[in-house]
Amino acid sequence: MADQTLDAKGLNCPLPILRAKKALQTIAVGGTLEVLATDPGSVKDFQAFCNTTGNELVESGTEGKVYRFVLRRRS
Numbered sequence: 001m002a003d004q005t006l007d008a009k010g011l012n013c014p015l016p017i018l019r020a021k022k023a024l025q026t027i028a029v030g031g032t033l034e035v036l037a038t039d040p041g042s043v044k045d046f047q048a049f050c051n052t053t054g055n056e057l058v059e060s061g062t063e064g065k066v067y068r069f070v071l072r073r074r075s
Contacts, residue, residue, distance in 0.1 A: 002032040002034035002070055003027055003028075003031040003032050004023060004026070004031070004033050004034070005033075005034040005035075005036065006020055006023045006033060006035045006036070007036050008020070008035055008036060008037045008042075009036055009037060009038045009066060010038055011037065011038075012041075013039055013041045014045070016035060016037045016039060016042050016045065016046075017042075017045050017046070020033060020049070020069075020071065021049075021053075023035075024055065024073050027073050029074065029075065030073065031072070032058060032072050032073075033070070033071045033073070034068065034069070034070050035070075036066055036067070036068055037066070037067045037069070038065055038067065039067075040067075042067050046060065046069045046071070047060075050071065053074075054074045054075050055071050055072060055074050055075075056071065056072040056074055057069065057070075057071060058070040058071065058072050
């Protein structure tokens, strides 16, 4: 279970990433953030976001039309 959940369903790029970035700042290093999104572009967006920021994409998957990502804050 993640430390915090961000519901970004219904938001289009770049809003899920921007909201996740802001939410990660409130989580302690090593903590996790679960993001729920419906934008199909978010799959590539969150992979790129983690690669460029140094955060870890711990888990990703889909449940129906909802994409789920679990990010671990690294810095």
